[in-house]
Amino acid sequence: MIADISVSVDGFVAGPDPTLEDPLGRGGEQLHEWVLKLSAWRGPHGREGGETGPDDEVVRDGRERTGAVIMGRRMYSGGSGPWEQDPNAEGWWGEEPPFHTDVFVLTHHAREPKPMPAGNRFVFVTDGPEAGLEQARAVAGEKDVLVAGGGEAVQQYLAAGLLDEIQVHVAPVLLGDGVRLFTGGAGGALEIDRVVASPGVTHLRYRLVS
Amino acid sequence: MIADISVSVDGFVAGPDPTLEDPLGRGGEQLHEWVLKLSAWRGPHGREGGETGPDDEVVRDGRERTGAVIMGRRMYSGGSGPWEQDPNAEGWWGEEPPFHTDVFVLTHHAREPKPMPAGNRFVFVTDGPEAGLEQARAVAGEKDVLVAGGGEAVQQYLAAGLLDEIQVHVAPVLLGDGVRLFTGGAGGALEIDRVVASPGVTHLRYRLVS
Numbered sequence: 001m002i003a004d005i006s007v008s009v010d011g012f013v014a015g016p017d018p019t020l021e022d023p024l025g026r027g028g029e030q031l032h033e034w035v036l037k038l039s040a041w042r043g044p045h046g047r048e049g050g051e052t053g054p055d056d057e058v059v060r061d062g063r064e065r066t067g068a069v070i071m072g073r074r075m076y077s078g079g080s081g082p083w084e085q086d087p088n089a090e091g092w093w094g095e096e097p098p099f100h101t102d103v104f105v106l107t108h109h110a111r112e113p114k115p116m117p118a119g120n121r122f123v124f125v126t127d128g129p130e131a132g133l134e135q136a137r138a139v140a141g142e143k144d145v146l147v148a149g150g151g152e153a154v155q156q157y158l159a160a161g162l163l164d165e166i167q168v169h170v171a172p173v174l175l176g177d178g179v180r181l182f183t184g185g186a187g188g189a190l191e192i193d194r195v196v197a198s199p200g201v202t203h204l205r206y207r208l209v210s
Numbered sequence: 211m212i213a214d215i216s217v218s219v220d221g222f223v224a225g226p227d228p229t230l231e232d233p234l235g236r237g238g239e240q241l242h243e244w245v246l247k248l249s250a251w252r253g254p255h256g257r258e259g260g261e262t263g264p265d266d267e268v269v270r271d272g273r274e275r276t277g278a279v280i281m282g283r284r285m286y287s288g289g290s291g292p293w294e295q296d297p298n299a300e301g302w303w304g305e306e307p308p309f310h311t312d313v314f315v316l317t318h319h320a321r322e323p324k325p326m327p328a329g330n331r332f333v334f335v336t337d338g339p340e341a342g343l344e345q346a347r348a349v350a351g352e353k354d355v356l357v358a359g360g361g362e363a364v365q366q367y368l369a370a371g372l373l374d375e376i377q378v379h380v381a382p383v384l385l386g387d388g389v390r391l392f393t394g395g396a397g398g399a400l401e402i403d404r405v406v407a408s409p410g411v412t413h414l415r416y417r418l419v420s
Contacts, residue, residue: 176396204219
């Protein structure tokens with residue numbers, strides 16, 4: 001299981017004051033600029049062209065390895081509480097979710113699976129992170145389960161000792177405030193697995209040493 | 211002016227509960243393991259041998275560029291308040307401070323400069339970070355002024371818009387708790403200046419874009 005997430009140099013995965021109009025918070029879109037221009041990102045969204053090179057290879061490689069995705073409720077919708085009171089209950093991604101596998105959303109509120117246009121599904125898991133991982137593993141088969149965020153979900157799997165790898169895509173920006181990736185609490189030794197550098201972002205992948 | 215500091219993957223420059231015996235806090239020594247075995251570190255401490263390679267070059271290059279160092283009071287001694295009540299008023303480094311230039315210590319408590327065995331000095335600056343920078347620049351000449359830490363000193367210079375570059379040496383460890391490098395408050399755009407990867411540490415250098 002790998003946590004894979006874009007982060008600012010000062011450790012934030014979203015800026016301050018996220019809203020429905022600005023889900024990544026003030027300045028938070030700068031964390032993802034690097035990916036939006038890549039061929040590996042544009043193709044699955046029906047757009048031609050895009051950059052190739054090391055960043056593109058990192059994204060393609062990650063996608064090929066990934067058999068299921070897990071995320072927290074806040075990453076899915078920004079909301080909390082019962083779904084019928086969540087104005088963003090259908091998630092941020094409209095008709096073009098950037099996910100190519102089933103996505104398991106950790107939530108306290110039960111809900112039927114929601115299909116995406118490509119046939120994969122958002123599945124809502126109410127019995128905790130470990131149950132989410134079990135369900136994700138069942139669909140991932142030989143491939144990896146990827147935790148996409150937010151910080152709280154990553155922290156839960158880290159604290160439970162369930163992560164094998166962490167990959168951070170470090171975007172060259174200081175957000176100054178927002179949602180931290182590492183809120184603290186869980187420590188551990190790492191090994192550097194891979195560093196990929198490009199002019200626009202640095203990809204750092206670590207193995208957790210148990 | 212460059213901030214140059216070792217940091218954990220989760221953003222800490224020291225572990226929790228620093229003491230006089232364990233100044234870097236629990237686990238904090240893991241942030242600096244990479245440097246202690248380098249030839250560029252051992253030589254100035256009168257020790258032979260040591261590793262060469264990319265990490266060594268980064269340290270040598272940094273030392274050659276540096277004309278003066280600035281640090282906060284806590285990085286110098288771990289203490290606060292009047293010097294006569296600070297049990298570590300002579301600093302952490304005994305007879306072998308790892309500094310090759312004058313070091314300007316930001317403090318609220320006046321004190322005469324303290325010479326190091328090699329002839330360079332600790333100079334105590336009581337009129338604020340900007341005054342510290344002016345004094346450091348005067349001795350650095352054409353070379354760089356380097357802010358070595360801690361987090362609070364880096365944050366002050368960042369917030370004042372006085373930093374030109376930030377270099378973080380990212381050690382492969384999650385400390386889980388401790389002293390953060392980026393406490394938040396000051397944001398800004400960066401450009402990736404240089405990435406040097408080795409099996410033991412990753413050196414990320416950024417330019418601040420004003």
